[in-house]
Amino acid sequence: MKKRQGFALTLITAAALSASALSGSAFAEDKVTLSFLVDNASNSIAWANQLKEDFEAKNPNVTVDIEIRPGGTEGDNIVKTRLATGDMTDIFMYNSGSLLQAINPVQNLTPLTNEAFTDNVIDSFKTVVSANGDVYGVPLGAAMGGGMFYNIPLYEKLGLTPPKTWGEFMANSQKIKDETDKTPVIQTFKDTWTSQLFVLGDYYNVETAAPGFAEAYTNNKAKFATTPAALASFQHQVDVFDAGFLNEDFQAAGYDDGVRMVATGEGAQYPMLTFAITAIEQNYPEHLNDVGFFALPGEDADLNGLTVWEPAGIYLPKTTTDHKDVALEFMSFVASTEGCDSQTRAGGATGPYLIKGCSLPDDVPPAVKDLMPYFQEGGRNGPALEFLSPIKGPNLENITVEVGSGFRSAEDGAKLYDDDVRKQALQLGIKGW
Amino acid sequence: MTTMAAKPIVPTKKRKLSRRAAHYPIWFIYPAAIVYGVLFLVPTFASLYFSLTRWTLFEAEFIGLDNFIQFFREPFLSQALLNTVVFAALTSALKVILGLALGVLLTSNIVARGFLRSVVFFPVLVSTIGVGITFTVLMHPTHGMINEALAFIGIKGPGWLTDRHLALYSVALVDVWRGVGLATVIYIAGIVSIPGDYYEAARIDGATRFEQFRYITLPLVRPAMFTVIILSFIGGLRLFDLIWAMTRGGPGFSSDVMASVVYKQYQAGYYGLSTAGNVVLFILIALLAVPLNWFLNSREITR
Amino acid sequence: MKWLRKYGLSVLSIAVALVVFVVPFIFILLMAVKDKKQASLLDFSWPQQFQFIPNLIEVIQTRDYMLLTAYINSTILTVASVTLLVFFAAMVGFVMQRRLAWWTGWVDFFILAGLMIPPAVVPTIWLLQILHLFKTLHGLILIEVAYNLSFAVILFRNFIATIPRELDEAAIIDGARPLSLFFRVIMPLLKPVTVTIIVVQSVAIFNDFVNPLYYLPGKENATVQLTLYNFQSQFVSQYNLLFMDILLITIPPLVVFLFFNRQIVAGMSAGAIKG
Numbered sequence A: 001m002k003k004r005q006g007f008a009l010t011l012i013t014a015a016a017l018s019a020s021a022l023s024g025s026a027f028a029e030d031k032v033t034l035s036f037l038v039d040n041a042s043n044s045i046a047w048a049n050q051l052k053e054d055f056e057a058k059n060p061n062v063t064v065d066i067e068i069r070p071g072g073t074e075g076d077n078i079v080k081t082r083l084a085t086g087d088m089t090d091i092f093m094y095n096s097g098s099l100l101q102a103i104n105p106v107q108n109l110t111p112l113t114n115e116a117f118t119d120n121v122i123d124s125f126k127t128v129v130s131a132n133g134d135v136y137g138v139p140l141g142a143a144m145g146g147g148m149f150y151n152i153p154l155y156e157k158l159g160l161t162p163p164k165t166w167g168e169f170m171a172n173s174q175k176i177k178d179e180t181d182k183t184p185v186i187q188t189f190k191d192t193w194t195s196q197l198f199v200l201g202d203y204y205n206v207e208t209a210a211p212g213f214a215e216a217y218t219n220n221k222a223k224f225a226t227t228p229a230a231l232a233s234f235q236h237q238v239d240v241f242d243a244g245f246l247n248e249d250f251q252a253a254g255y256d257d258g259v260r261m262v263a264t265g266e267g268a269q270y271p272m273l274t275f276a277i278t279a280i281e282q283n284y285p286e287h288l289n290d291v292g293f294f295a296l297p298g299e300d301a302d303l304n305g306l307t308v309w310e311p312a313g314i315y316l317p318k319t320t321t322d323h324k325d326v327a328l329e330f331m332s333f334v335a336s337t338e339g340c341d342s343q344t345r346a347g348g349a350t351g352p353y354l355i356k357g358c359s360l361p362d363d364v365p366p367a368v369k370d371l372m373p374y375f376q377e378g379g380r381n382g383p384a385l386e387f388l389s390p391i392k393g394p395n396l397e398n399i400t401v402e403v404g405s406g407f408r409s410a411e412d413g414a415k416l417y418d419d420d421v422r423k424q425a426l427q428l429g430i431k432g433w
Numbered sequence B: 001m002t003t004m005a006a007k008p009i010v011p012t013k014k015r016k017l018s019r020r021a022a023h024y025p026i027w028f029i030y031p032a033a034i035v036y037g038v039l040f041l042v043p044t045f046a047s048l049y050f051s052l053t054r055w056t057l058f059e060a061e062f063i064g065l066d067n068f069i070q071f072f073r074e075p076f077l078s079q080a081l082l083n084t085v086v087f088a089a090l091t092s093a094l095k096v097i098l099g100l101a102l103g104v105l106l107t108s109n110i111v112a113r114g115f116l117r118s119v120v121f122f123p124v125l126v127s128t129i130g131v132g133i134t135f136t137v138l139m140h141p142t143h144g145m146i147n148e149a150l151a152f153i154g155i156k157g158p159g160w161l162t163d164r165h166l167a168l169y170s171v172a173l174v175d176v177w178r179g180v181g182l183a184t185v186i187y188i189a190g191i192v193s194i195p196g197d198y199y200e201a202a203r204i205d206g207a208t209r210f211e212q213f214r215y216i217t218l219p220l221v222r223p224a225m226f227t228v229i230i231l232s233f234i235g236g237l238r239l240f241d242l243i244w245a246m247t248r249g250g251p252g253f254s255s256d257v258m259a260s261v262v263y264k265q266y267q268a269g270y271y272g273l274s275t276a277g278n279v280v281l282f283i284l285i286a287l288l289a290v291p292l293n294w295f296l297n298s299r300e301i302t303r
Numbered sequence C: 001m002k003w004l005r006k007y008g009l010s011v012l013s014i015a016v017a018l019v020v021f022v023v024p025f026i027f028i029l030l031m032a033v034k035d036k037k038q039a040s041l042l043d044f045s046w047p048q049q050f051q052f053i054p055n056l057i058e059v060i061q062t063r064d065y066m067l068l069t070a071y072i073n074s075t076i077l078t079v080a081s082v083t084l085l086v087f088f089a090a091m092v093g094f095v096m097q098r099r100l101a102w103w104t105g106w107v108d109f110f111i112l113a114g115l116m117i118p119p120a121v122v123p124t125i126w127l128l129q130i131l132h133l134f135k136t137l138h139g140l141i142l143i144e145v146a147y148n149l150s151f152a153v154i155l156f157r158n159f160i161a162t163i164p165r166e167l168d169e170a171a172i173i174d175g176a177r178p179l180s181l182f183f184r185v186i187m188p189l190l191k192p193v194t195v196t197i198i199v200v201q202s203v204a205i206f207n208d209f210v211n212p213l214y215y216l217p218g219k220e221n222a223t224v225q226l227t228l229y230n231f232q233s234q235f236v237s238q239y240n241l242l243f244m245d246i247l248l249i250t251i252p253p254l255v256v257f258l259f260f261n262r263q264i265v266a267g268m269s270a271g272a273i274k275g
Helices: A002-029 A043-059 A071-082 A098-102 A115-122 A122-127 A152-157 A167-178 A192-200 A203-209 A213-218 A228-244 A254-266 A275-282 A285-290 A324-334 A339-345 A366-375 A396-404 A412-429 B014-023 B025-049 B066-072 B077-105 B115-127 B129-136 B145-152 B167-192 B196-204 B209-220 B223-239 B241-246 B258-267 B271-299 C003-035 C052-098 C102-117 C121-129 C135-162 C165-173 C178-189 C191-207 C211-217 C224-234 C240-270
Strands: A032-039 A062-069 A091-094 A137-140 A144-149 A184-185 A267-273 A291-295 A307-308 A313-317 A381-383 B053-055 B060-063
Touching: A002 B025, A032 A043, A032 A071, A032 A324, A043 A137, A043 A275, A062 A071, A071 A152, A071 B258, A071 C121, A091 A324, A115 A213, A115 A285, A115 A313, A115 C240, A137 A324, A137 B014, A144 A152, A144 A167, A144 A254, A144 A366, A152 A285, A152 A291, A167 A228, A167 A267, A184 B129, A192 A228, A192 A267, A192 C224, A203 A213, A203 A228, A203 A381, A213 B145, A228 A396, A228 B241, A254 A267, A254 A275, A254 A285, A254 B271, A267 A275, A275 A339, A275 A366, A275 A396, A285 A291, A291 A366, A313 A324, A313 B196, A313 C121, A381 B209, A396 A412, A396 C135, A412 B066, B014 C178, B025 B271, B025 C003, B025 C052, B025 C102, B053 B066, B053 B271, B066 B271, B077 B167, B077 B223, B077 B271, B077 C003, B115 B167, B115 C003, B115 C240, B129 B167, B129 B241, B129 C003, B129 C102, B129 C224, B129 C240, B145 C240, B167 B223, B167 B241, B167 C191, B196 B209, B209 B223, B223 B271, B223 C102, B223 C135, B241 B258, B258 B271, B271 C102, C003 C052, C052 C135, C052 C178, C052 C191, C052 C224, C052 C240, C102 C135, C121 C135, C121 C211, C135 C211, C165 C178, C178 C191, C191 C240, C211 C224, C224 C240
Parallel strands: A032 A062, A032 A091, A184 A267, A307 A381
Antiparallel strands: A091 A313, A137 A313, A144 A267, A144 A291, A144 A307, B053 B060
């Protein structure tokens, strides 16, 4: 009896061994396919494709299979659904900060804390891809600023300089309106997300005027409607609308129209995130040197600084077990100077990378040159609210469309957004609401 | 019409009744019932439970009726409710009337009848996203073809999709545009199956065309009309994809309907809340459509 | 004057139909053959340069010939689900129209519920996974059948109401069993409504994008509507390619329709029931 059992065991072990030997040899001979899910923004696709190409050149036995999903909240749902149903790709790209927390990294993702390559990642990025003390992602893309693109030839023609205060900004815009037939401020509400920049990009100014706002806001202590500096962000939208600075078709124009207008000089100023530099480079390369950038101006010229967005991360879901080593290899490649160079080749330089030792080429476009001082010694920058607080109301873009179209006052809009935030806090189950 | 055409033989004996049932066996509905029950009813019942939870997809915490309370606190819910009913009533009314008019027109002796029948049906063939993209472009306030055509005759066209008082109606018109072909086909099927003898008899009696329409077509086309009413009304209450493709409920919240509010909760990751909204939407549709269906069925003396 | 009375209505109808129903299609066609710059003007104008072939090739080549994979998937999906749908729904409609029993009320209720209740996406995915149907084409086929049954049953039932019961009685007296009664006697008479359902449902399923998006994720599983959805963001500012894609994915439904269009007319006159 005992003997027979032993025999059975041996048989099983042998079978298991031969099976693993088989799969081992299969691994060595056959190509490994690594699936990689990215969103459909043209930057992401360009970066992913170039990384794929360079990584495959280094690792001939690996094929990276890029899968593309929609962006925005639709994409959030796809990522959540696929994680919840255990159907995620081997690695995937997703936002850092509050959105990452919403996909429950501790439960769904493999921690990377012990991987050597995370030492290459700059700390500011690590904090926005961490949960419970573990690091979960490596950065894809560069840090971004939220501010104002401006058309340099138009500014030069009128002898204007980038404003440091909101008053100067309004004066500049008035001058553009009076002396040219160009649009002073471009808005593109067909893509509703673009309407949020006046509010979200103003956060550095809010934080300097009302220090500790983020924490008080998370704890249900501070509100947009009752904090003057935060209310001012909404008021700025009303100001530009009331002054008649907007393009005639601002409600029907889209992000791409906005990029075109500021690049070609049809419009003077366009509030946007700096990743738009890639769009200008791809669609209007001849105008790349005509576009500059400044942070959204606040009340105090000395305190003016830039609101910064951390880039998206690449993550490893727990469901990836077959090619985990290859996946880690790929992530290690992304988190290296080679990875940065690969991305620069793909989409041009858009800002500082979050990998140690990465540098930008000398001939960066003016908008990037304008961006860099905010990050250097003595420069002033701070993270956007969504990296300081887990709560971001999903209806902000609809509210800012209403405020920016003159349907609703700044106070009303801010109040409505506070309600939206309350709902999000309740749904997230945050204490104190 | 069946009351005239095919009066059912009233069974007098119990034995005959059972024999009759045997010729229409219940197992005929099993294949459909299995697919429908498993893939539609089971998930629907599961969602009733999830509507009572705070659900992140990864875990569900039971919170009682909080989701329903929160849903009714949605600031734009009353507007969305009104929009939903207005949209459904408007589009179904237009489809019922225009569909009937087209159905009569396209069964009459008109030149190029085949061509017109095809053309009216064409929009049904284009996908919602396709229709959405095309009409968003056509309705562009400054470059759009519609407003350029209006400008040509000296009218300054409105911002069809950007004026908050107009957006919902613009989408409704597009919905009628793409849906009227289907209504017309249902009407044509109904009209064609009306026995020609009736018209012949009426003509011999000297009835005018209008009288023929009023006393033959209209009453006999009723089953088709009821089908169109029910389908387009419920479809209108549930409509989501076209609104989403054209306005996303905007500008602001002005063209939000129930279905888009529910979808927004889903998009925001409020799965429990969204499921609760779905239940509310279902109840709203049931409150409006069941009585309507009952009323229409009671007037249709068949079976 | 006489001419006007005879043809006035026809001419008016044709003119209105041209403006309302044909011009948008011409617009799609014109946009699809323009170059990128002219297309971005969004106006109704004659193309300065005919870019039909280059646009066509570029759209087809996008994302490793995604469109071709999508055509195959969508065709299988549409043909299979519509076939099942027609048989399942006709059988239900037949029994429901002819019988009155304690359960017919419930079935009525569920049919209406199917029209009214918006499907619950995530519980459905969970269920499909248990059944090993998630991410499979046959899983999606069954989903489309389940979601479209109500509509088809209602149409069938209403049409069957116009078929005299005397036909059944005659067949029964001749000794027909339920199956042959249904397939030999009733089904042939259902031709007009069947054609209508085939056209309407195959178009709806071919054009569906929400369900494939959720239940059939993955690049190799793309359906045609997903290509449009994907290209929409990729072809930002390239309206010519976007409209070319719309044009290409509208052709199959158009062909189905033109093919069945005659059948509709023929089927209708053949199926017209004389009292």
